[in-house]
Amino acid sequence: MKSTRVVFVHGAGTFGAAAWPRQHGMALDFDCLFLRRHGFDPVLEPLPTDFLADQQIVRDALGEGGHVVAASQGAVSAMMVALERPELVKSLVLAEPACLSLTQELPATAAHRARVEPLFARAADLTDAEFHREFARAVFASEPRPLMSAEDRHRARRLRMQAPPWEAPLEIVPGVPTLVLTGGWEPLYEEVAGYLAGTGAVHRVVGGGHRPQDTEEGNALIREFVRSHAA
Incomplete structure (x- = not known):
């Protein structure tokens, strides 16, 4: 499956490969790209959030199509791409997605x-x-x-300089296979996960606070979900 593209989209903290320490090894089996969102640079001054610029970064990284694994605020641009170009996104894995535009009335x-x-x-x-x-x-x-x-x-x-995630232009969810991982520590993210589960996503609570992708179970679920939809 080495030719299968997997795009990783970080949240508001670390970026690039450093944001995914437990998923580095997936590059042995897949064509992995660890993105850097708009305004994230180790040297240049930070820039304000630009949801559309992030969407373009994810879209370009997918090329002819692949799987997207996103965390926290990175889930916003991942879902925006899946809505705009569903034929490019074979599956979505969202770790504690900050998709608060969807649940702001809850x-x-x-x-x-x-x-x-x-x-x-x-x-x-x-x-x-x-x-x-x-x-x-x-x-x-x-x-x-x-x-x-x-x-x-x-x-x-x-x-x-980050924009509030409830300002993102995200009103509906894409109809692609979706796995949502949460840490079970914060009602906010459980609420978002519950909303997504109500639209067909698979939701698993695996611990790990705001980084469920770092847990042994979370890492295993990510790999299994991507592999099952790449087969």
């Missing part, structure tokens, strides 16, 4: 938005460190670790 998403929307509204008036600290308090109810390194500060600036 209780957990509405409560999350009520907590963090005022923070996003003030983002331009805050420093990177201030936004980073208030985001951690609002979303994780905890104090973040200090921004010690240049990489930490770069990441904090990028976080402040």
Whole structure:
């Protein structure tokens, strides 16, 4: 199956191959591409979220078609491509998808938005460190670790420039085989997963917090799902 394309789309943290430490080995069996979304660069200054630019990056990476594995906010552009060009997407694996446009009327998403929307509204008036600290308090109810390194500060600036995921132009779900993995720790992501399961997706709770793809079970499910739909 070496010629089978598998495209990996990261979330808001690390990017490229570093975002998928448990999936590196899939490159032995598949043609794997580990993407870097718009505005994510190890050297250049971060850029604001551009959902359409991310969609184009995923679409171009698929070439003549393949499978997409996406995490958190990366799931938004993955689903946008599957809606626009369903013939290109053979299957979708979504780890804790932040597809909040779909569920913004549901209780957990509405409560999350009520907590963090005022923070996003003030983002331009805050420093990177201030936004980073208030985001951690609002979303994780905890104090973040200090921004010690240049990489930490770069990441904090990028976080402040991210658009709220409920602003993504995503209103319906694609009709392609879909596996949703969640960590079972946060009602917000379980709500999104439940919504997707109601439209035909397979949902599995595997632990691992916001990174279920890093668990042994999550990694095995990803490999099995892609392989089964590539056969």
